Amino acid sequence: MIHIALSHAGGIDWHEWDLPLLQFCQASGLTVSAYDIAGARQLGPLLATPVARFLGGSTLWAEDGPGSAVERRMAAAIAAGAPHVEELFHGMRVCALPLTRAGQRYGALLFGWCLRDFSSPMACELLARQVGLSGQALWREVRLDVPLTDARLATYRELLRTLAGSLDRQRDTIDELNRVSRTRDLFLATVSHEMRTPLSALSLRVDLLLKTMRDLPPALTTALQAMRVHVRQEAAMVEDLIDAARTLTGTMSIDKVPVSLGSIVRDAVSTIETKAHDKRIAFSVAPADFGDRIEIDGDPRRLQQVLWNLILNAIKFTPEGGAIAVVISRLDDGVRIRIDDSGQGIDAADLPHVFGAFTLQTQANASGLGLGLYIARRIVELHGGTLSVDSAGVGLGSSFTIHLPPPEPRD
Structure with missing residues (x-):
């Protein structure tokens, strides 16, 4: 018989103790329960032997039973600071x-419920009468049961102490990792926002100088134009940091509306197509209407961001004279957008890591923070879709495929 009452009070997940205690119970033959610091039983009793299971059918461990009263009294002693407690019933x-977390006691483990010496019919009768059992039936169960000797109890106590210490240390480590992770994410989000403001001001001033100061020396004009490019690159990195922070903290959101896929693709392509022409890259979109007849539920700005990233990556890693194709297909289960390029390709060993955060390409003078594909995949996943990559190998180009689900039925 197993009675379980799970609680998350104080951040304690008693589920963590289920399997370890059950395995200890089965290996030792002891009955085990777990109590919180307030004296409430959260797990157990876990019963492994025929005698324990027989007693489990009595009132021994009922809420108002004598066994529960013993356990609550012992749990209270542990809460008061006792290193360990032992009683006879x-x-x-x-x-x-005791159970501890970050140096603080949060509960107690109660274990045992085995006879110290060989029992007698009279002793069984006294116990059985108190818990509502037949003394003769209890004697039949316990008369061949091996007593729990001092040496065996000491061994089991140390084994359980080691098990509890190991699980508590593991939990403390996980808590510390979570704290560090939360601090890192908060730092990343805060720093990203603090960097955005001065970069915006600097970009505006550079643009203002270039537009209003007509008599600037050529060298200064060239320097300001280069500065504008660098500021915009830095601003793009900051935006990536902000999006990455939102992804890590689970705060990135999308605003889905019914929209034509063609308008999203056309707007994305129109802003970056000239970059492909500058490298004499053959750039094509199929079908010719850019998917105007395909309706989806999506966030146009975020989906444009995904396409910009994928197409810009393709341009960056495709040599002059290469080719890039955007192929849109309507499927039974949604829509597929594939971006194929004849660029440097991806080694098979690197394919599983393409969408990782801060994953940088080392060829073709790659720049940035390596966050673009990480963010792009998250945006597609928020739309209920998938983003995948395929490449035949280094020098053989690559294909990035977006799959988006069909729109929700309209009333």
Whole structure:
């Protein structure tokens, strides 16, 4: 019989103890329960032996039973600071050990409920009468049961103490990792926002100088134009950091509306197509209407961001004279957008890591933080879709494929 009452009070997940305690119970033959610091049983009793299961059918461990009263009293002693507690109940040994988290006690483990010595019919009759069982039936169960000796109890106590310490240390480590992760994400989000403001001001002033100061020396004009390019690159990196922070903290959101896929693709292509022409790259979109007849539910700005990133990557890593094709297909289960290029390709060993955060290409003078594909995949996933990559190998080009689900039925 197993009674379980799970609680998350104080951040404790008692599910963590289910399997370890059950395995200990089965290996040792002891009955085990877990109590919180307030003296409420959260797990157990876990019963492994025929005697324990027989007693489990009695009132021993009922809410108002005598066994529960013993356990609550011992749990209270542990909460008060006792290193361990042991009691006898009609010849049955019961022990308690503390549970700690970050140096603070949060509960106790109660274990034992095995006879200290060989029992007798009279002792069984006294115990059975108190818990509503037949004394003769209890005697039949316990008369061949091996007593729990001092040496065996000491061994089991140390084994359980080690198990509890290991799980508590593991939990403390996980808590610390979560704290560091939250601090990192908050730092990343805060710094990103703080960097955005001065970069915006600097960009505006450079643009203002170039537009209003007509008599600037050529060298200064060239320097300001280069500065404008660098500021915009830095601003793009900051935007990537902000999006990455939102992704890491789970705060990135999208605003889906019914929209024509063609308008999204056309707007994305129109702003970056000239970059392909500058490298004499053959750039094509199929079908010719850019998917005007395909309706989706999506966030136009975010989907344009995905396409900009994928197409710009293709341009960046495709040599002059190469080719890039955007192919749109309507499918039974949605729509597929594939961006094929004849660029440097991706080694098979690197394919699983393409969408990782801060993954940088080392060829073709790659720049940036390596966040673009990481963010792009998250945006597509928020739309209920997938983003995948395929490449035949280095020098053989690559294909990035977006799959978006069909729109929701309209009323």
